Each structure stands twice: as structure tokens, then as C-alpha cells.
Amino acid sequence: MELTLLGTGAPDGLPRPECPCAACAAARGPGARAATALLVDGALLLDLTPGAGFAAARAGHSLGGVRQVLLTHPHDGPAVELPAGLPQAGRVPDGRELTLISGHRVRAVPMDAPGTGYEVVGPEGARLLYLPRAAAPAGLPERVAEPYDMVVGDVVGRPDAVARLRAAGAVGPATGIVAVHLDHDAPPGAELERRLAAAGARAVPDGTTLVVGGDAAAPAVPRRTLVTGGARSGKSVEAERRLETFPEVVYVATGGDREGDAEWAARVGLHRERRPAVWRTEETCELAELLAADGPPLLIDCLSLWLTDAMDRVGAWDDAVWAGGGEAALRERTGELVAAVRATRRTVVAVTNETGSGVVPATAAGRRFRDELGRLTAAVAGECEQVLLVVAGQVLTLRG
Numbered sequence: 001m002e003l004t005l006l007g008t009g010a011p012d013g014l015p016r017p018e019c020p021c022a023a024c025a026a027a028r029g030p031g032a033r034a035a036t037a038l039l040v041d042g043a044l045l046l047d048l049t050p051g052a053g054f055a056a057a058r059a060g061h062s063l064g065g066v067r068q069v070l071l072t073h074p075h076d077g078p079a080v081e082l083p084a085g086l087p088q089a090g091r092v093p094d095g096r097e098l099t100l101i102s103g104h105r106v107r108a109v110p111m112d113a114p115g116t117g118y119e120v121v122g123p124e125g126a127r128l129l130y131l132p133r134a135a136a137p138a139g140l141p142e143r144v145a146e147p148y149d150m151v152v153g154d155v156v157g158r159p160d161a162v163a164r165l166r167a168a169g170a171v172g173p174a175t176g177i178v179a180v181h182l183d184h185d186a187p188p189g190a191e192l193e194r195r196l197a198a199a200g201a202r203a204v205p206d207g208t209t210l211v212v213g214g215d216a217a218a219p220a221v222p223r224r225t226l227v228t229g230g231a232r233s234g235k236s237v238e239a240e241r242r243l244e245t246f247p248e249v250v251y252v253a254t255g256g257d258r259e260g261d262a263e264w265a266a267r268v269g270l271h272r273e274r275r276p277a278v279w280r281t282e283e284t285c286e287l288a289e290l291l292a293a294d295g296p297p298l299l300i301d302c303l304s305l306w307l308t309d310a311m312d313r314v315g316a317w318d319d320a321v322w323a324g325g326g327e328a329a330l331r332e333r334t335g336e337l338v339a340a341v342r343a344t345r346r347t348v349v350a351v352t353n354e355t356g357s358g359v360v361p362a363t364a365a366g367r368r369f370r371d372e373l374g375r376l377t378a379a380v381a382g383e384c385e386q387v388l389l390v391v392a393g394q395v396l397t398l399r400g
Contacts, residue, residue: 001040001041001120001122001126001213002042002209002212003038003039003128003150003211004056004059004209004210005036005037005180005204006037006038006055006056006206007034007035007036007037008179008181008182008203008205009034009035009182009183010036010133010181010183010184011035011133012183013034014027014031014032014183015032015184016183016184022188023184023185023186026189030205031188032206033182034049034050034055034206035047035049035050036049036133036180036181037049037052038130038152039056039059039061039063039066040104040120040122041104042061043065043068043102043104044066044067044068044102044104044120045066045068045070046072046118046130047072048071048082048086048089052083055207058207059206061209063085064085067087067101068087068106069082069088069090070091070092070118071091071116072116072117072131073091073116073132091108092108092116094108094110094116095107104120104123105121106118109129110139111131111132111136111137112135112136112138113132113134115135116132117130117131117135118130122212122213124213125213126149126150127148127212128148128149128150128151128212129148129152129153129165130153131151131152131153131154131158132153133157133181134157134181135153135154136160136164140164140167141168143168144168144169144170146169147170147171147175148165148170148171149175149176150175150178150212150213151176151178152177152178152180153180153181154181155177155179155196155201155245156181156182156192156195157181157185159199159244159245162177162201163244163245163247163278167247167248176202176212177201178202178203178210179196179201191394191395195241197221198221198222198241198242199221199244199245200221200245221347222386223346223347223348224344224348224383224384225350225384225386225388226350226352226380226381226384226387226388227239227349227350227352227388227390228377228381228387228388228389228390229353229354229389229390229391230353230391231353233390233391234393234394235351235353235390236301236302236351237393238388238395239350239351240275240299242349243347243349246296246297247278247296248278248279248280249276249279249280249296249298250279250296250297250299251275251282252281252282252284252300252301253283253284254285254301254309255302285305285306285309287300287340288339291340291344292340293346294346297347299348299349299350299351300348301350302350302352303351303353303373303377304352304353304355304373306337307369307376310334311330311368314326316329316330316365316368317368322368330372334372334375334376337376337380338379338382338383341380342383350384352376352377352380353373354377354389356371356374381399384399384400385399386399387399387400
């Protein structure tokens with residue numbers, strides 16, 4: 001089954017008319033996107049957008065063979081005229097199935113927001129799911145019979161839609177995930193590619209033709225990722241974002257609850273509000289045990305607090321204890337952690353703090369912590385497929 005993306009943007013397109021934002025300013029050439037519309041095998045048009053006929057012609061196709069035009073939602077963009085020769089556009093009631101003369105079977109899939117999704121099965125059995133903007137499937141069964149060959153939807157705006165589909169088995173390792181409905185809230189250029197790759201997804205330019213069931217899926221998600229950066233740089237947000245399309249995540253908080261510390265409680269509260277409600281939290285510094293066990297992805301936040309606990313345990317803050325065996329004890333504990341990261345089979349995203357680029361700590365204990373954190377971060381980074389540095393909310397890829 002051949003799928004041509006006539007447009008991949010939001011209803012107003014990208015760049016938005018008269019919008020001065022940085023994303024719109026950067027959306028030029030291949031980065032410009034018309035409103036999302038899909039042409040399936042030249043016979044089925046999903047969503048009708050301005051200039052659909054010209055978009056098809058630029059992609060080397062004609063709308064002359066279209067036998068059905070289906071809409072996912074009431075049109076709220078610029079006025080659209082139905083091109084001559086096309087059948088009247090309409091929406092299908094949830095759950096209803098259509099069989100086209102071309103041999104395609106279409107089923108309307110209910111959403112959790114206004115709109116209709118469409119499951120399309122081609123004559124040869126390839127399976128496509130198209131989701132409307134800002135929507136996710138509603139009422140999915142606990143487990144579906146088989147995954148889709150391709151899912152096209154609002155990955156940036158509704159990453160939880162992919163998580164739901166993964167949880168039900170509707171998205172598997174071989175499912176191609178394509179992001180559409182892209183607006184100016186999506187990062188431009190390489191940053192968009194990087195963010196989508198973390199979800200196992202990709203974006204393509206307008207006019208791209210893909211083979212459903214035959215096109216290569218997005219590159220595999222890195223299994224181990226280290227995110228480093230300074231204070232309030234956005235590193236925790238970046239780490240959380242990398243796992244937001246997964247249905248189960250264990251959030252490992254290494255800082256504990258710090259009873260009586262209101263400021264710390266407020267920080268923890270902000271983190272919890274950002275995270276999906278289905279994520280589970282473990283407050284522990286026994287990271288080696290978690291890494292050795294099977295289970296869903298781990299988000300470890302953060303290694304600097306883990307090191308603080310490790311130094312507490314061996315008395316490393318005291319000069320005499322450090323010289324009398326504390327250093328060796330700490331090396332043993334950090335070595336166990338690094339070995340566990342190397343051996344783990346779980347997907348892991350770990351956060352650490354970048355230190356040592358500013359003022360030299362005034363005390364020997366402070367300098368010791370700075371040095372040991374640098375060593376630990378470097379050792380863990382050496383075991384990760386991807387290493388990211390976050391500066392001023394911007395992500396730089398150091399490895400991967």
C-alpha cells in the first residue's frame with residue numbers, strides 16, 4: 001500500500017501566516033509544511049486541504065482516481081473548495097466500516113478528542129492507522145491481535161497516543177511511526193528529528209511517498225542515554241520527554257523525600273506534575289538492583305544525588321576517612337553502578353549534573369565531590385549509546 005503525504009502540518013500550515021516566532025522563521029524550503037492530508041494508493045484521500053490537487057501534482061500523483069474523501073474533523077483552517085471530479089467529502093461514524101471499489105477497507109476509530117481516526121487495510125493486507133490532530137485512540141482493547149504496519153499521527157502534541165498503542169500491542173518494533181500535524185510548537189530542523197527518534201518516530205517532507213509495510217521503520221531508540229547539563233538547564237524535562245511515548249516507565253528518584261524540607265518537596269511536586277500519571281516512582285539509591293532486573297524503561301534522576309548518598313555511606317566527606325579507605329570503598333560502589341549500566345537489558349535514561357565549569361569549591365570535600373562526579377559521569381557516558389548535553393534548554397548530541 002502506497003501512502004503519499006500531501007501535507008504534514010497543522011491546519012494553518014507551517015510557517016503560519018504573519019507569525020514572527022523562531023520556528024516559523026526557520027520553516028522554509030523542505031521545512032515548510034502544508035496542512036496534513038494523506039493520499040492512499042491514489043484511491044483514498046484522508047483530509048481535504050487547500051491546494052490538494054497541486055500538492056498531488058508536485059508529488060507526481062493525480063487525484064483523478066480518488067474514490068473516497070474522508071475527513072477526520074470539522075475543518076477549522078482556511079476555506080477549502082472541493083476539486084472538480086472528487087466525490088463529496090465526509091466523516092464516517094465511529095466503528096463503521098467501508099469497503100472501497102479499489103479493495104481498501106476503512107474503519108472509523110473513536111478518539112478521546114473531537115475527531116475520527118481511520119484504520120485502512122490495503123488489498124494486500126498492509127495496515128495503516130491515521131490519527132487526527134491532538135487526539136489519541138479511545139477504548140483500545142487490552143491487547144490487539146497484531147500491530148499496525150504504520151501509524152501516522154500527532155506524535156509531538158499527543159505522545160501518549162503512541163504510548164497507548166504500544167501498551168495494547170498496536171505499535172510494535174516493526175511499526176513505522178510518522179509525525180504529522182506539525183505546528184510551530186514543534187522544534188525546527190535537526191532538533192525535531194532527534195526528539196522524534198527518541199520515540200521511534202520520524203517526520204518527512206511534504207510530498208513524500210512511503211510504502212506501508214515495506215518502508216523502513218525509524219532507527220531503533222537508543223537503549224541507554226545519559227543527559228547532562230547545568231542547573232535548571234532543562235535536562236530533566238529532556239529526559240522525561242525521551243520516554244513519554246512508552247506505556248510504562250519507572251521513575252527512579254535518588255534524592256529521597258527529605259522530610260521537613262518544604263523547598264525540596266516543592267521541587268519533587270513539580271517533577272511529579274510533569275510526568276504521566278501512569279509512571280511509577282521508586283525512591284531509592286539501589287540502582288544496580290533495578291538495572292539488573294527485567295522490566296519497563298528506567299528514568300534515573302539523578303546520578304549526582306546518587307553519588308551524594310554513596311559518599312555519605314562511606315564517609316567520603318571526611319579527609320581522614322577518605323584517606324583511610326573511604327576512597328577505595330567509593331570506587332567499589334561506583335564501579336558496581338557502571339558495571340550494572342553496562343550489563344543492563346532495560347531501556348535507561350539517566351540524568352546527571354555537569355559540574356567543574358565554574359567556581360572551584362572552597363572546601364576539600366566540595367572539590368572531592370566535583371571530581372568524583374566528573375569521573376562517574378564520564379564512566380557512565382562510556383557505557384551509553386547516546387549522550388546529550390543540555391544548555392539553556394537546547395540539546396547538543398555528544399554521542400549517538
